[in-house]
Amino acid sequence: MDRNTLFDSEHSVEFSGTEKVNNLPGQAIWQKVRETLATVLNATDYDRWIEDLRLIAEVDGEMVIAARDPLAYDRVVAEHKRLIQRTWRDHDPARRGIRLECWRNARAEVRDLVSDPWAEAAPAPQPERAAATGDDGGKTTTATGASGAPNMTFETLVTGQSNEIAVQLAQRIAAGQTVGTLTTLIYGRQGTGKTHILLALKNKVEAQEPDRVVVYLTAEEFMSAYHDGVKVKDTSGLKKRLRSATLLLIDDLHRIAGKPGTETELYQNIREVTGNGGLVVLAGDEAPGDVTGFGPRMRAELKGSIAVEVGLPDADMRREILVRLAAHIEAGHPDFVLTDEMIARINAGIRGPGRELTGAIWSLYTEAGFGDRAPTMEMLDRVIRRHQGEVKVPTIELVKRATMKVFGISKSDLESPCKARAVVYPRQVAMYVCREKTGKSLPQIGHSFGKRDHTTILYAHRKVSKNIATDPELAGDIARVTEAIFELQAAGAN
Numbered sequence: 001m002d003r004n005t006l007f008d009s010e011h012s013v014e015f016s017g018t019e020k021v022n023n024l025p026g027q028a029i030w031q032k033v034r035e036t037l038a039t040v041l042n043a044t045d046y047d048r049w050i051e052d053l054r055l056i057a058e059v060d061g062e063m064v065i066a067a068r069d070p071l072a073y074d075r076v077v078a079e080h081k082r083l084i085q086r087t088w089r090d091h092d093p094a095r096r097g098i099r100l101e102c103w104r105n106a107r108a109e110v111r112d113l114v115s116d117p118w119a120e121a122a123p124a125p126q127p128e129r130a131a132a133t134g135d136d137g138g139k140t141t142t143a144t145g146a147s148g149a150p151n152m153t154f155e156t157l158v159t160g161q162s163n164e165i166a167v168q169l170a171q172r173i174a175a176g177q178t179v180g181t182l183t184t185l186i187y188g189r190q191g192t193g194k195t196h197i198l199l200a201l202k203n204k205v206e207a208q209e210p211d212r213v214v215v216y217l218t219a220e221e222f223m224s225a226y227h228d229g230v231k232v233k234d235t236s237g238l239k240k241r242l243r244s245a246t247l248l249l250i251d252d253l254h255r256i257a258g259k260p261g262t263e264t265e266l267y268q269n270i271r272e273v274t275g276n277g278g279l280v281v282l283a284g285d286e287a288p289g290d291v292t293g294f295g296p297r298m299r300a301e302l303k304g305s306i307a308v309e310v311g312l313p314d315a316d317m318r319r320e321i322l323v324r325l326a327a328h329i330e331a332g333h334p335d336f337v338l339t340d341e342m343i344a345r346i347n348a349g350i351r352g353p354g355r356e357l358t359g360a361i362w363s364l365y366t367e368a369g370f371g372d373r374a375p376t377m378e379m380l381d382r383v384i385r386r387h388q389g390e391v392k393v394p395t396i397e398l399v400k401r402a403t404m405k406v407f408g409i410s411k412s413d414l415e416s417p418c419k420a421r422a423v424v425y426p427r428q429v430a431m432y433v434c435r436e437k438t439g440k441s442l443p444q445i446g447h448s449f450g451k452r453d454h455t456t457i458l459y460a461h462r463k464v465s466k467n468i469a470t471d472p473e474l475a476g477d478i479a480r481v482t483e484a485i486f487e488l489q490a491a492g493a494n
Helices: 003-007 024-041 043-050 071-077 081-091 164-174 194-208 219-231 236-243 260-275 294-302 313-330 342-351 354-367 375-390 396-407 412-417 423-439 442-448 454-467 474-491
Strands: 054-059 062-069 097-102 131-133 137-142 183-187 214-218 247-251 280-284 306-308
Touching: 003 236, 024 054, 024 081, 024 354, 043 342, 054 306, 062 071, 071 081, 071 097, 081 097, 081 442, 097 396, 164 194, 164 280, 164 306, 183 294, 194 214, 194 247, 194 280, 214 219, 214 236, 214 474, 219 236, 219 260, 219 354, 236 454, 247 260, 247 412, 260 306, 313 342, 313 354, 342 354, 342 375, 354 375, 354 454, 396 412, 396 442, 396 474, 412 423, 423 442, 423 454, 423 474, 442 454, 454 474
Parallel strands: 062 097, 183 280, 183 306, 214 247, 247 280
Antiparallel strands: 054 062, 131 137
């Protein structure tokens, strides 16, 4: 059966146990949904998880969408299901629901509807890619992926203190320069740009030296390919692919932790690549000394590698990330203009890593009619509430920790009777921020600062309030303490 006829407006098809399918052009709607998702999601997520989904049929008033295998199904359900459902309702006049199925494990009644959707379906047209005017005045294709987001290259990567060593290392590898070891680990929190660095390295090498064999896999993709090979008792295809690499890139290494069979296979392939003179670059969440769930051989491999950290972007990097993405979207949608006030509001309201900043921009783009309307502060506030939830009120202890981080003093200094300016000044800043941010009473704050009287807190608050407007250094220090509070909250501190 041709599954396209299941959605043809001139046809209706009856299934056992279901109502008659009525005739809205489902495939046309699905294509519109895919085009919208391509503008909302980053290029990596769209290409890896959404592009391969297939619309199967309408059953009991629900549209059945299939993922090819359990790995893809689990990822789509966990991270993209609600977005797909919401986007479908936006495009479907009948506002039908969505049901996701894993094709490999699908029930018989689903498999009976159509044959293999990937074998019979013609390739769907790709979403249009943005274009920009080149220096010669003609139309040139911008560095834009299928999602509408900029491609992950070194040119589109915002570089600063938190990632510059990792970027320099990747650029040296791309240029064929020696870096000291054949294995490199780039580690850091999720969303800090490790994948961007790996893909920038891949794209640079492939563009400059097509003879170098670059293989990029996420740990999940490696795991899925390995398990598929085990099921048929033949992993030679995976081995051949990986061991042919002169540059092997493995992303999300931490996802293999606790899976000894998969870990052993990966370790052996890493050793084969490096044994043949190739380079291996890994990306994971933890430093070599902090990783858990790996066996002694893999831990030794990681500890013997170059390890560089990618941290959270600083204030300047965060602003540059926002400005660049807003300008990229504006190039294709002239009405999508973000003012400096909006940029500052996002920067202050979204406290997570770079990925969360870009997610907020794309959500605002969607809120503004996919760039067809000018964004407003009201739209922006809705987006920030949606992404961040209710603003967390910091505790007094968290304010102290942030002050200690900014001024390099100890907790005992803050709570001591010391009168030295190097201690009194940050202590008064901390007392002021506690009064402004925590909602605690003067006696409660005083008790936390060495059992001081509430009048001491009141004096500090009045003094700082009086001088903050005329003392830029004081205002800057308070801003830095506030920023440190947000960073600690983003890292899960209370």
